[in-house]
Amino acid sequence: MIWRVLHAIGLLACLWAALLHFPSHQLSPRLAADYHELFGERNYRVAQASQDVAIKPFVVEEHCRPEYESWRQAHTIEGIDISATEDCIPDNPWEVAAAVKGTNNVDMGTLMKGLLAPDAVDKSEDRDGDGDPDLIHIRLEIMELNGRSTDVPETLPYFEIAPGIAPGLWVFAPKSRGMSTVNFESIEANRLIRLPAPAIRVEQDDEVMVTVENTHYLPHTIHFHGVDHPFETPAGEGNDGVPMFSEHPVPPGGAKTYWLSPRQAGTAFYHCHVQPHSHILMGLQGLFIVEENRPNNWVQTLNVGGGRVRARSIGVSERYDREFDLHYFEIDKELNDRIKAATDPRLISKSIHREYNITQRVAEYYVLNGRSFPYTLRESLVVLKPEERVKLRVLNGGGEGLALHFHGHKPALTHSDGVILKDEQRRDVFWMASAQRADFALSSENDGLKSYGAGAWMLHDHRERAVTTNGIGPGGGVSMLVYDDYLEASGLPKTVHGEQSLGAFFDPAYYRGDVPVFAMMPHGLGEAPVTSPSSHRSFRFALFSFFALLWLMAGWVLFWQRD
Secondary structure, three states, X not given: OHHHHHHHHHHHHHHHHHHHOOOHHHOOHHHHHXXXXXXXXXXXXXXXXXXXXXXXXXXHHHHOOHXXXXXXOOEEEOOEEEXXXXXXXXXXXXXXXXXXXXXXXXXXXXXXXXXEOOOOEEEEOOOOOOOOOOEEEEEEEEEEXXXXXXXXXXXXXXXXXXXXXXOXXXXXXXXXXXXXXXXXXXXXXXXXXXXXXXXXXXXXXXXXXXXXXXXXXXXXXXXXXXXXXXXXXXXXXXXXXXXXXXXXXXXXXXXXXXXXXXXXOEEEEEEOOOOHHHHOOXXXXXXXXXXXXXXXXXXXXXXXXXXXXXXXXXXXXXXXXEEEEEEEEEEOHHHHHHHHOOOOHHHHHHHHHHHOOXXXXXXXXXXXXXXXXXXXXXXXXXXXXXXXXXXXXXXXXXXXXXXXXXXXXXXXXXXXXXXXXXXXXXXXXXXXXXXXXXXXXXXXXXXXXXXXXOOEEEEEEOOHHHHOEOOEOOOOOOEEEEEHHHEOOOOOEOOOOOHHHHHHHHOHHHHOOOOOOOOOOOOOXXXXXXXXXHHHHHHHHHHHHHHHHHHHHHHHHHHHHHO
């Protein structure tokens, strides 16, 4: 009997000691409250000093390369006026000129300074005699980014949405000449092959043909979402882009020409409609804009990557000082990275269309014009001056809603889904459903309503997850409304800590979680110590539990032998 009493006392002592050292932070808040009521709060312990982590200095030339300086300047090419831009990485002005004039109407010197194919944008026939072409033929290819190759271990052509982050993508790209990569020694995609598909601009009542040359390994189509187009072409072929009901999809190696003559101006959308629950979300989507019909109106038919429109239409120029295309989108790497697992199209198709379950979709990446912060600062800043009026065309191309928030400004919503609103709606947060488009008139008049004054104001989706990249912030589609006085010479916005404070964000280590969140700020926090007091408590709890188990086993053996 005495042995049983001694054993029970010892067992209770071990269990009591184990409970005293139990890591209460691992309990739920309710259980933790009961635990502290029973055993009391732990004594305060001074935290160990944080460990400093070296942050790589931010070198401006790495991200705003000086060779682009001439591209940022104003140009007149082939008689086309191309405005200056503050973008760190600007559009090639010769490609802009070719997109306005038509690749068939520029000389070979202009064409050779860009990457557009000679038949990428064909413009001809001034049918209404108003000084601009009315027959427009656009050719698009379908390209894969960050897919697997049998030739090299890396994914290629390589396209980063953020430092070190390159999900698999499918995109519509302007028909181009030369290689899909920058050169033979690089796996980086050339600047025309990128997310999103180029914003397309045509004029009201133009006869427009869009030919998709399927350079991909799966079938695809184009659906012109919100654009006035007939169900069939004049030749009697399907024209809505919907397989089975409208037409057969375009097979690999095939081509198809869509025909439309939009009678209404407005901001619309184009995307693939083959297996749309996956193909649209893989990146096959872009803005489609119909401009008002005006005399001598040469529009910028392609705006590669979106952002600033450097050759505004006459109708926009009459009412606005600047114009920007903003295309929002989100990416689920569980879907997009499936193209990295195989090179056999049958395996890829099975993986994407059968094994992937869209009802369980969770996005990790949020992008604006194909990039996440901080790369949005290089290409998609909305730059303005005091007393200006700026036009913003916004598309939510993702599968989630978008809560678009403007810091320091309350713009007016002028159009919804391409339809002009009789009464402008002015506020600082606008909800946009999936596939919805919105046109905004942003005024920099400092009246406390339209604008609070000059500054570097944030522009972002106010859903908290959308300002992160794979859960790490700042990230996502964060951009800024920046007045030119708040820009560095490099084109990046000024910060309160100077240009060097952006350095950590441009380092892939930050989005791997290797850089402390506040390390780039003066007197910021370093990294937590590797061994913390809580880990000691966890170890002691495990140790006492182990001995309690041994005590129990010893008693059980003892009783069994005595019996």
